[in-house]
Amino acid sequence: MDDKKQEFLFGKENYKFLLIGLAVIVLGFVLMAGGGSDDPKVFNPEIFNFRRIRLAPTVVLIGFGIVIFSIFKKPLK
Numbered sequence: 718m719d720d721k722k723q724e725f726l727f728g729k730e731n732y733k734f735l736l737i738g739l740a741v742i743v744l745g746f747v748l749m750a751g752g753g754s755d756d757p758k759v760f761n762p763e764i765f766n767f768r769r770i771r772l773a774p775t776v777v778l779i780g781f782g783i784v785i786f787s788i789f790k791k792p793l794k
Contacts, residue, residue: 733787735784737783739784748773
């Protein structure tokens with residue numbers, strides 16, 4: 718009977734980076750939220766502010782970059 722210890726695909730550090738990347742992605746989507754109007758006949762120019770047009774998509778892309786880094790990083794052994 719084999720008493721082999723099961724190894725995970727990634728190391729502990731890889732999972733930490735993966736969770737950090739996912740949190741950054743969620744933060745980016747939270748920054749994109751809002752800006753609507755209660756009355757559909759009234760235009761709200763708040764949907765075109767810096768936070769929703771520039772900052773939030775940049776934060777999401779940074780999060781995806783962190784996730785990709787966590788996948789390609791060699792685990793420490």
